[in-house]
Amino acid sequence: MLTLKNISYQIKDKTLVEDVSANFQEGKINLILGPNGAGKSTLIKLMSGELKPSSGQVFVEDEPLVQIPLAQQAKFRAVLSQNLELSFPLKVHEVVMMGRYPHFESKPQEVDKAICDQAMDRFDLQQMAHRNYLTLSGGEKQRVQFARVFAQIWQASALKPRLLLLDEPLTFLDIYYQYELMQQIKDFMKSNPDLTVIGVIHDLNIAAHFAEHTFLMKASQLFKQGITAKVLTEENIYEVFKVRVKDRFMMDKL
Template sequence: MIKAHNISYKIGNKPILKDICVSFQPGKINLILGPNGAGKSTLVKVICNQLKPQEGTVFYEGIDIKNTSVAELAKVRAVLSQNTELAFPLKVKEVVTMGRYPHFSVNPTAKDEQAVQEAMHFFDVEEMADRDYLTLSGGEKQRVHFARVVSQIWYPSGKGCRYLVLDEPLTFLDVHYQFQFMHKLRELLKKQDLVIVGVVHDLNLAAKFADHLVLLNNGELLASGTKEEVLNAENMKTAYRLEPVIHNDERGMYLFFE
């Protein structure tokens, strides 16, 4: 489990996060929502230890991440950031192998090679293995990075949970691959030691796939819980300044805005 306790973060005198308390459980798709400027990406960076909050603590399995070395954390926690561009030519397989860097010092072992191959197969990019990454489309590059980050934590740690943190992973993907990716996350969760936290903008995708939602607004925690608890008319009006029509039937919840 990841627990963020009383997190506050400022840039200069401007508060970005204000006393945030949230937790993310294993075996669930945990998604963070909110309008632009709500603090979503900042929260992700704080829980990944990429930013140090002025106040508050982040715990992984009850352990303060400040007490875990970067090298050790990288063996169990993989992060897909918004900025994933590479400026130099590499084969797709070489890019995916970058995910295994925390696990070997000079050359990848057979176990690392297997993780790379299986992750590429899982995300349907193995046929691109020998292609130049720079020649790929935006969506193809994103799928390669899915394979890279998941290869990093492909094997159970044997010591606790693994953590997959995704900052706007659906960028560049068409509708087909957006749904495919969310279904892939569901498949990954069959391994109950995995904690998945992601930032998304599509409220209907969140309603369809999320087990737990966190809604931020102006750096504050507006709501946390199930889709019914979070995606209600009052919260949507407060965060997005639009009143939704909410439809809920046997197929799931859908939000319409007029």
């Protein structure tokens, strides 16, 4: 669904992503792991179009990303970044409605309101729908942002298969909500098989439990990619993270 061909990104004399080629298959949960500074978040920004590669190209269904207008991208692709801050005291339901902005021109239609209600139901937000977003805890804000991006891609698009990009989406969440939100993604995908999820996370256990394909990054390069059970081996984990683990320890503990 989304393909990277020889992607590199430099700032002055520093290389943040170097010659990365990868294929993210449609309808799968694809998770990217690696130590700090490996280039994971930069790679997500290149996939979303927030950054332009110094060399190489990003393709969506064999069409170069740079040739797809941003207004069209927003109708099939949603991005949840690390920055959750807003400058204005919007209500929670207003933040969720922001996910529907690409789908209407002047004001939301009934279908947009219905989708936002369903998204808030999915993430257990109805009881705080009228609260000021700025007064929420970090974990509550994260759940609101999940509802926002889901509202954006709630319906199938006639343009392209849907794509959800997540940059460290479990930040600020306790263990219960980390697993709960990943399970919500997995459950949503069962009835929405055209949705592809690509995310950056740090937790090996969560990757082992939820990722169908895993991508390990090391020193700005893609070290390994493929089926999770074949990528998250004792040898690969030590090579990337310099930590010794028992083989398949993540699988055994879940």
